[in-house]
Each structure stands twice: as C-alpha cells, then as structure tokens.
Amino acid sequence: MSEAAAWLDYRVRWPGTEAHPGRHATRYAGAGGALAGFRPFWQLPDARHVDVRRSVLDPFGQVMVRQATSRGSLTLMMAVDLSCSMRPQPGSGLLREVAALAEAAARSAHKAGDRFGLVTFDAGVRGEPRLAPGRARFRATEVAAQLAAWAPETRSAAGLLSLSDYLPERRCLLLLVSDFWIELPALEAALAALARHDVAPVVIEEDAMATWPVRGLVRLEDAETGRRRLVWVRPGLRARAEAAAEARRVALRTVFGRHGRAPFFARGALDIAALGRHLLES
Amino acid sequence: MLAFDRPWLLVLLLPCLLPLLGSGATPRGIASLSLVPRDFLSDAIDGLLRLLMAASMAAIVVGLAGLHRERTSVVRTGTGAHVVIVLDRSLSMAEPFARTGEVAHESKTAAASRLLRAFLVERPHDVVGVVGFSTEPISVMPLTEHRDAVAAALAAMRRPPLANTNIGGGLAYGMSMFARDDAAATRVLLFVSDGAGIIGDETQNYLRVEAQRQRVHIYYLYLRAGDDPPLDEDMTGRDDSTQPAALDAFFRTLGVPYRGFEALDPGAVAAAVAEIARLENQPLQYREFQKRRDEDGACFAMAAVCLGAFLLARLAERAGKMQPSPQPP
Numbered sequence: 001m002s003e004a005a006a007w008l009d010y011r012v013r014w015p016g017t018e019a020h021p022g023r024h025a026t027r028y029a030g031a032g033g034a035l036a037g038f039r040p041f042w043q044l045p046d047a048r049h050v051d052v053r054r055s056v057l058d059p060f061g062q063v064m065v066r067q068a069t070s071r072g073s074l075t076l077m078m079a080v081d082l083s084c085s086m087r088p089q090p091g092s093g094l095l096r097e098v099a100a101l102a103e104a105a106a107r108s109a110h111k112a113g114d115r116f117g118l119v120t121f122d123a124g125v126r127g128e129p130r131l132a133p134g135r136a137r138f139r140a141t142e143v144a145a146q147l148a149a150w151a152p153e154t155r156s157a158a159g160l161l162s163l164s165d166y167l168p169e170r171r172c173l174l175l176l177v178s179d180f181w182i183e184l185p186a187l188e189a190a191l192a193a194l195a196r197h198d199v200a201p202v203v204i205e206e207d208a209m210a211t212w213p214v215r216g217l218v219r220l221e222d223a224e225t226g227r228r229r230l231v232w233v234r235p236g237l238r239a240r241a242e243a244a245a246e247a248r249r250v251a252l253r254t255v256f257g258r259h260g261r262a263p264f265f266a267r268g269a270l271d272i273a274a275l276g277r278h279l280l281e282s
Numbered sequence: 283m284l285a286f287d288r289p290w291l292l293v294l295l296l297p298c299l300l301p302l303l304g305s306g307a308t309p310r311g312i313a314s315l316s317l318v319p320r321d322f323l324s325d326a327i328d329g330l331l332r333l334l335m336a337a338s339m340a341a342i343v344v345g346l347a348g349l350h351r352e353r354t355s356v357v358r359t360g361t362g363a364h365v366v367i368v369l370d371r372s373l374s375m376a377e378p379f380a381r382t383g384e385v386a387h388e389s390k391t392a393a394a395s396r397l398l399r400a401f402l403v404e405r406p407h408d409v410v411g412v413v414g415f416s417t418e419p420i421s422v423m424p425l426t427e428h429r430d431a432v433a434a435a436l437a438a439m440r441r442p443p444l445a446n447t448n449i450g451g452g453l454a455y456g457m458s459m460f461a462r463d464d465a466a467a468t469r470v471l472l473f474v475s476d477g478a479g480i481i482g483d484e485t486q487n488y489l490r491v492e493a494q495r496q497r498v499h500i501y502y503l504y505l506r507a508g509d510d511p512p513l514d515e516d517m518t519g520r521d522d523s524t525q526p527a528a529l530d531a532f533f534r535t536l537g538v539p540y541r542g543f544e545a546l547d548p549g550a551v552a553a554a555v556a557e558i559a560r561l562e563n564q565p566l567q568y569r570e571f572q573k574r575r576d577e578d579g580a581c582f583a584m585a586a587v588c589l590g591a592f593l594l595a596r597l598a599e600r601a602g603k604m605q606p607s608p609q610p611p
Contacts, residue, residue: 088311181314206313217327217599220318221309228309230328231318240319248317 006104007111009276010173012074012198017170022073022113030070038064075115075133075168077197078105081178082150083122083157086204088223094204097270098177099148101202104272105175106140117168118143121159122152125166133168155224157182164193177202181224184255191259200261200279203252205245207268209238284577287348294343301335307599331595338588345581355569360407362566363468363499364425367398368456369439370475371414372447377476379505379548390505393548394474395439401555402432407568409467411459412436415452416444425463427569449529450481450489457492468564469498476505478529486532493536500533501558502526502542503551513544 016024025033038054041047041063054064080086080098087095102118109116117133118140120126129146131139160182167174174197180187191199212218212233221228231237249265256263264278286292312318375391388396402410411425412435423435453473460469471493481489493500504513504526515527526544533540541561543554 085313088313090311092311179313181316208310208312208317211310217595219305219307219309219599220312220315222315223311224314227315228304229315229318230305230324230331231321232324232327237319237321237324240321241317244319245317 006100006107006272007276008101008104008108008272008279010076010108010200010279012173014171014198015069016072016074017172018073018075018115019070020073020113022071024072024074024112024114026069026072028070028072029067031068032071033069036067036069039067041065073113073115075117075170075172076105076109076175077133077167077172078102078116078118078175078177079160079163079167080118080120080147081122081157081160081180081204082120082126082152082154083181083224084152084155085157085179085181085206085222085224087150087152088206088208092206094206095150095152096148097266098204099144101175101177101270101272101275102147103141103144106137106144110135110137110140116140119163119166120147121157121163122154123156124159125162126159133172155226157224158186160190161186161193163190164196167194167197171197173198173200175200175202177204179204179206180252184251187255188258191255195259198260199256200282201252201256201263202270202275203249203263203265204270205265205267209233209241210268212238283352283354285350285352286344287350289347291343291347294346295340298336298339298343301339302332305332305335327595331592334588334592334595338585338592341581341585341588345578345585349577349581351572351575351577353572353574355571357567358407358570359565359567361563362405362407362409362568363470363562363564364409364411364460364463364465364566365470365472365562366411366413366425366456366459367436368413368415368452368471368473368475369394369422370447370449370452370477371416371420371439371443372476373443373445374447374476375505376443377507379507388548389440390476390507391443392440393551394503394505395436397548397551397555398472398474399433399436400552401559402429402436404559405562407566409463409465409566409568411456412439413452413456413459414439415448415455417446417448417451419448419451419455421455425459427571447475447477447479449475449479450485453481454485454488454492457489457496457498460496460498461492465567467566468562469496470501470558470562471498472501472503472558474503474505476507477510477524478526479524481529481532490536493538497538499539499562500536500541501554502530502533502540503554504530504542504544505551506544506546513542 016026019028044065046065049066051064051066106116115133118131120129129143131143176199215234218231218233252263261282264275376389379390379393409425410432412422414420414422456471511525513526513530530542545551
C-alpha cells in the first residue's frame with residue numbers, strides 16, 4: 001500500500017493476555033516488567049534482585065527478593081463493516097483507506113509481538129475476507145488487498161450484533177471500523193455484547209457534500225436502503241446537513257462513551273497517525 | 283366537444299405514469315440519506331419535475347392522438363326573420379336602373395343584388411333563401427343560415443338575365459320554401475321585380491292559402507324605371523292585371539301584412555330595404571356554427587413548455603461525478 005511507513009501506535013490500560021514476549025505489561029511473573037511485589041528468597045532464589053531495604057525491615061529477618069511482571073502481548077482485532085454504505089459510489093475510496101489501516105495495524109502488531117486478526121461483517125459476520133488472529137504478516141497483506149478491492153453488495157450491517165461470537169475469548173483490543181449507520185439501540189446492544197473487549201470505534205464518515213455543487217439539484221440514493229431523493233442544494237441546506245451530522249456525532253459519542261473508548265471520526269480520509277494519537281489518549 | 287382522430291394512441295398514456303414512479307437518471311450514492319435533512323422545497327421540486335415529465339409525455343401522446351374540438355352548432359336567440367328573396371330575372375332587369383345616370387350605369391339586378399347583400403350584412407341572424415324567376419322559377423338557395431352562400435347566390439344574380447316574367451311561378455315557389463321551414467320565426471317574402479304580370483287563378487288561390495297559413499309578411503320592391511306605371515296608379519275601371527298596381531292590389535287582398543315600395547333609383551331601394559329591416563325584427567332562434575378546431579398544436583406547445591422547464595432543472599443538476607481517489611501504484 002502507498003502508506004508504506006504508516007504505523008499504528010496503540011497502548012492499552014489493561015494487562016496483556018498472552019505470555020508471548022511483547023511490549024505490553026502483563027500480570028504474569030517474569031522479568032522486564034513493573035514491580036509486582038516482594039518474595040522471600042526461598043520462594044524466588046534470585047540473588048540479583050535482592051532488596052536490601054526490605055530484607056532489613058522484614059520482621060522475620062528473611063531475605064526479600066523483588067518480583068517483576070513479564071512483558072507480554074495481546075491480540076489486536078479489527079472488525080470491518082462491509083455493507084453497501086461503506087462504498088456509496090463505485091469510485092469511493094473509503095475501503096481503500098480501511099485496507100491501509102488494516103495493513104498498518106498488522107505491521108504495528110507484528111512489531112509489538114501481538115497477534116492480529118480481522119473479521120468483516122455486513123448482514124452477518126462474513127467468512128471472507130477474514131483473518132484468524134495470528135502473527136503471520138503476509139496473510140494480513142493479502143486480506144488488506146482483498147478489502148481494498150471489495151465491492152459490497154449487502155444493504156445491512158446487522159452482523160455487528162453477532163460480532164462477539166467471532167472474536168477471541170480473551171480480552172483483545174478491537175478496532176471497530178464502520179460508518180455505524182445502524183439504529184442506536186442496536187448499536188448499544190452490540191456494544192454490550194462486546195463489553196469483554198477493549199472496543200476502539202473508528203467512525204468512517206463520507207464527506208458527501210464536498211462533491212456537491214454550491215447550488216443546484218442533486219439526485220441521491222441511499223446506499224444502505226436504496227431510497228432515492230432529489231435535493232436542492234443551497235447554503236441553508238448545507239448548514240442544516242452539517243448540523244445533523246454534528247448531532248449524530250454527539251449521539252455516537254454518548255453511546256460509545258457509555259461503553260468504553262471515545263470514537264475516532266474519520267471524515268473523508270482516514271489519518272492513521274491521528275488515529276494512533278487518539279488511541280493513546282482515549 | 284373534444285374528440286380524437288386516433289383514439290387508440292391514448293393507450294400510450296399508461297406509460298406516461300412512469301415518471302411519477304421515479305426518474306431514470308443515475309443518482310449519486312450516499313452512505314445514508316439521514317445525513318440530508320428532510321427538505322420540503324426539494325421534495326416539492328422533485329414532485330414538480332415528475333409531474334412535468336409525465337405531463338409533457340401525456341401532452342405529446344394526446345397531441346399525436348389528434349385532439350380537436352368538433353364542429354358544433356349552438357342555438358341562440360336574436361332578432362330577425364326567415365326571408366325568401368324572390369328576384370326577377372327577366373330581360374328587363376338588365377336595363378340600367380337610373381336613367382338619370384349620374385353614377386355608373388348599374389343594372390336593376392346589380393343594384394338590387396348589391397343592396398340586398400348590404401341588407402343581409404346588417405341582419406346577421408336571418409335565415410335566407412333566394413329564388414330567381416323568369417319563365418320558370420329557379421331555386422337558387424334554399425333557406426339557410428350560411429351567409430356566405432347567400433351572399434354568393436345574390437352575387438351570382440348579376441349574371442345575364444334570361445327570358446320572360448312568370449311572377450306567379452316565382453311567388454309560388456318562394457312561398458313553397460316556407461312549407462318546408464317549421465321554425466317558429468317571422469316569415470318574410472321579399473319580392474323584387476321591375477314589373478308585374480298575370481297570375482293564374484290557381485296560383486292566386488295557392489298563394490292566398492299559403493300566405494295565410496304560414497303568416498308570411500310580403501314586401502313588394504318595385505324597381506320602377508322612369509316611364510313605368512307607378513305602383514299607386516288608379517286602376518278603377520281598368521282590368522289590366524299586368525300592371526304593378528294590380529299586383530299591389532292583389533297582395534293587399536291576401537290578408538297578411540304587406541307593404542309595397544316603389545323605387546326609382548338605388549337610393550330609394552336602399553331606403554325601402556332599411557324600412558323592411560326596421561319592420562322585421564321579431565325574436566328569432568338561430569344556430570351558430572363553430573368550426574372544427576385542432577388542439578394538437580396546443581398540446582405540443584404545452585409539452586415543449588414542460589420539457590423546457592425540465593431541461594432547466596436538468597441543467598441545474600450538475601452531474602459532477604465524484605473524483606475517484608488516486609489508485610495505489
């Protein structure tokens with residue numbers, strides 16, 4: 001992909017779930033991690049980590065050793081909405097941007113020693129394209145290419161609701177990429193089902209109005225429902241559409257705020273570096 | 283009444299409903315229409331455009347089907363009469379009228395024809411028939427509302443005249459025209475001649491019976507040349523029924539409204555005609571004709587206007603395609 005040097009930095013505030021060496025803190029005893037506590041020497045005969053102060057203060061006169069956690073890894077999952085609204089027009093490049101994100105995420109996960117997996121959904125969770133969590137980079141590249149060229153054909157994103165069944169059992173970081181054109185109660189239900197995981201929503205917003213004339217008539221077709229409408233574009237209508245979009249953002253923020261991370265809004269283009277910063281902050 | 287030349291083409295009106303269902307124009311995709319707030323103005327424009335398209339198609343179809351207004355007649359009430367003009371076509375009518383002749387030498391027939399046409403122009407609702415007579419009566423024009431035909435018939439009277447004078451025949455024929463006319467209108471028999479003649483007893487009886495039965499108003503327009511006997515000649519003691527005065531007396535005995543006019547020159551004829559016009563203004567029911575009118579031009583004009591408006595809307599609809607994102611190398 002063109003963004004060859006794109007990296008997605010991500011951090012989590014929960015301990016890594018896997019003992020496989022990585023850069024995330026885990027709760028597993030080991031070396032290289034944060035201080036986890038003190039153990040008598042007879043339990044942990046590690047003379048390099050004898051803590052003198054603790055040993056002196058110990059009421060039983062035992063020699064105490066510093067116990068550290070090990071650094072481990074986790075699973076980064078990415079769920080991509082492949083319903084029709086993700087490619088409203090044949091020339092729309094939204095899915096290519098998503099594919100670039102998948103590639104960057106896979107690259108970063110590989111570097112961090114994490115497993116990377118990808119599921120796609122439209123009306124249900126799709127069998128293809130799909131990537132089982134693993135550490136093989138080349139498969140991720142293949143799946144990203146598949147994504148970039150994907151032509152959606154299903155006018156529903158209801159698969160979001162059954163997504164949790166197709167994710168690893170252990171907690172993982174889930175990049176949930178969708179435009180979230182789904183009823184808010186359904187979204188709430190889906191997020192509740194995903195509560196086990198650390199969901200980082202990435203809201204893909206099409207910048208439709210950018211291609212409209214300042215004034216004039218535009219025939220529109222809803223990619224999701226197929227309904228058609230003729231719209232007389234004028235500055236007043238633009239302002240109202242902008243206000244409606246802002247209201248929707250507020251509503252989405254509220255819903256996601258109840259279930260974990262704040263959403264990242266990608267309008268028109270998906271800035272992977274900005275998403276990385278957002279993941280560090282949220 | 284509206285009618286069609288090719289009514290079977292109206293089947294094509296059915297497809298005209300298609301534009302109401304939706305437009306064939308390629309729309310732009312949008313992730314969700316809920317991004318665009320509901321807009322009354324846009325919906326109104328949309329509905330209007332669909333209507334315009336359907337209307338233009340329907341107008342073309344109706345135009346092709348040959349919409350026209352059928353020829354109709356309307357019965358109206360005006361004032362006037364059913365007039366039969368009985369015109370003498372004997373040789374003497376070709377003589378110049380006014381011997382004094384300060385104007386061009388106009389024959390009696392020409393002067394009568396001209397003035398009678400002027401008379402008819404002023405009485406637009408009269409139903410008029412024309413009878414000429416010479417040795418035998420000539421049916422020129424039956425009673426009709428068609429003024430152009432009557433005017434042409436009167437104009438045709440300027441043709442060279444024929445032979446003798448058979449007054450009785452002409453009058454009887456003129457009277458018989460009313461027998462076929464059953465409208466409740468004043469009946470006027472306008473007898474234009476430059477003399478008189480013998481009327482047989484049988485004909486006299488017929489005229490008397492018919493005139494009373496039909497209540498015919500008789501006007502005798504006597505075109506008198508300088509040396510002809512006057513209409514009010516004293517006929518006492520004479521038994522010359524060829525004189526105009528005798529005919530005048532005969533008409534008086536019929537028992538129906540009668541007036542005789544003696545005209546020495548065209549001016550006097552005009553005065554007599556004006557007097558008749560003044561007298562005969564009873565209510566009259568007459569028919570007015572409306573020609574067939576083709577309305578397909580209006581249909582096509584309406585289609586053009588609709589399509590023009592639609593074209594404007596299409597121009598306002600700038601179909602700027604979304605720029606595809608640059609392809610990855």
